[in-house]
Amino acid sequence: MMRKKSRQAPSSSSSPDSMQGMQDMQGMLRSNPLGDITAENDKKMLNEAFVATGDFRTLIESDDRTVVVGRRGTGKSALFIQLQKHWERDKQVVVLSFAPEDSEIIGFRSLMKPFSESFTLSRAATRLLWRYALLMEIASYIAGSYKTSSLVDRDHFLREHLDRWAGFKGSFLTKCRKIAKEFLTNDSCEEAVGDLSGNLDLESVEEKVLDLLGAAKRKIVVLMDRLDEGYEPDAIGIGIIAGLAYAAIELNKKSEYIRPIVFLRDNIYRALAKEDPDYSRNIEGQVIRLHWDWAQLLILATGRLKVSFDLHMEKDQRVWDRCTAGDLQGREGFKKCLQFTLYRPRDLLSLLNEAFFCAARQSRSTAIVSDLEYAAQSISLARLEDLWKEYQRIFPAIQIATSCFKDGEPELLAKSALLKIGTAFEEIEVSGDHAALAEARILHPSGLLQSLYSVGFLGVHDSSSSSYSFCHDGRTPDKGFSDNDKILIHPCYWLGLNLSKNALAEGEAEEINDEYDIKVQSTTPEIRSTKIGQVIAQLDKIPPGREGDREFEVWCLETLKIVFAAHLINIQAHPNGAAIQRRDIVGTNNEKSQFWRRVFADYRSRQVVFDAKNYSDMGPDEYRQLQSYLIGNYGKLGFIITRDSDEHLLAGRDLDWVREIYQGHGALIIKLSAKFLCKLLQKLRSPEKHDAVDKQMNSLLDIYERNYLSMKSTSGRKQKKQISPTVS
CATH class of the missing domain: 3.40.91 (Restriction Endonuclease)
Incomplete structure (x- = not known):
């Protein structure tokens, strides 16, 4: 495809296909036609145009997958909502959903401070706490149902635990934290963890709750989402997630009546896999990873087009061809759209919303290639500007450091990247920007390159997996870049920087591991502190x-x-x-x-x-x-x-x-x-x-x-x- 030099919208050379088409397109100006899979105002679209993928069928038809892993924008939240609705239609199934706020996770983290130096202790403590809390929530439902409450009333031991649980006000995690506070203040962390199961009467509570479920003959589905809220990639943060995964897997195996499903973002899952020595034995076989191919994405896009434009065609390809024109029609036309995405629903919907919006402004009822290219460039520039705004205060040199890659290649060796950053120093000198210049002089080109990696602007080629890995946990590389390291600028910035290549070829998206956190508020200052510490230490030598x-x-x-x-x-x-x-x-x-x-x-x-x-x-x-x-x-x-x-x-x-x-x-x-x-x-x-x-x-x-x-x-x-x- 041609490079896009400007953000001018395509001309209005095409006329409307029909008056109805024009009215449909004008309606799109007032709202996103295809919706966004996570936005509150798109619940109607999600309900009417949900794609029941193979992953969805696997989760509802079998109990052998407990952890759902997906990259950002792959539809985890949509899946969470649809699974909840599916099981709520079954009167023999009770659905308990859990999606904490960041304040709840942060409060829970405070309880785990004594374990900050040990992932193993953090995992062990939270595994017991999660199990107890989940069992209490299940027992609370049984006690609250008039059909099964008598089963609990006859058990004084369990009633005592439930009364204590109900005595604490607040959310699920708040109650868990308040109960655990009694037992985790011991000076010895090891001793506190060793005694925790006994202090909670966990084995007895678990036995009685499982017996109750068997007597009530009710299946409990527990859906747990948004666990990235308040998450930090340290021993405590990873330990909390690992503890939850272990607790969910154990309960799933112990009872046919408990069906827990934990939704994890890919960056958190990778951190867990890296940190947990028992991951391959205990967790790996319980994971289902969300994956989209071009055919599923076509169904997703055309399903939303049907709802938005009130189309009643059966075949997805015919729907696509009805809403597009020229080179965008046909299977290959749809794949042109995917070149600007990473095969994620959110990417595709954002791109198509912008493309149809552009077509409507030009009084066309169908989108064409120029609309798509304009939309892709507009989104790319917006993402680049968002990156600058996000980090300007803590990474003052970011705009100049990223702009030095303009009009170049997206893939290059580290030594070439360092030369480009070196030339940017001259621009910083002239700019008179004190903060940016201080940053550049503290970090030098190598430090700036590491900082660009830490914010997800560029990734490093991993020879073991033959793919590019982008920072996914807010950390800098364990080692510095060597001259011959291959690096790749993130594809979402290619058009914004007017690079020689402006889209991914088919299959390349799968070679991008781009699950990175916008968490650099601590990372870049750490790089600065390290560099400043090196200068200060040099004086003593x-x-x-x-x-x-x-x-x-x-x-x-x-x-x-x-x-x-x-x-x-x-x-x-x-x-x-x-x-x-x-x-x-x-x-x-x-x-x-x-x-x-x-x-x-x-x-x-x-x-x-x-x-x-x-x-x-x-x-x-x-x-x-x-x-x-x-x-x-x-x-x-x-x-x-x-x-x-x-x-x-x-x-x-x-x-x-x-x-x-x-x-x-x-x-x-x-x-x-x-x-x-x-x-x-x-x-x-x-x-x-x-x-x-x-x-x-x-x-x-x-x-x-x-x-x-x-x-x-x-x-x-x-x-x-x-x-x-x-x-x-």
């Missing part, structure tokens, strides 16, 4: 004195570039190396922050000098040398970087020389210790605190002007004392 002179100067240069990103541009070491007065490090003050505007206004320093000294004791020679540099564009303010323990001036030494040079030559020299620069680096661990450095520097300059320069001379005193007004 540099020996003071002549031996480490060169290394210290390089460290100062790198640190200054990060700390004063965008506020000082073109920071260089020895920019006038051949001159008589060779200055160590110089940066251009572009007055982009309050502190640096103040420096230029008060001291006329356009070119700012930093003199790096890899030792502690400064004497008059060091101060006078720096003062000699402060002429012309270098203004009347300079910085001397030392290995002192802090930035405060010493009475009788530093203080007198700073005051003498200021009073005699009108020049101000500010001492910056390497430790003080490390403190500034620490302030940058969060990109949201990019102005913290400016505040620190303003406070330091205030101390010099208000305190140090107004103090009386301390020369002649035998004892040297630090003068240390506080810099917060």
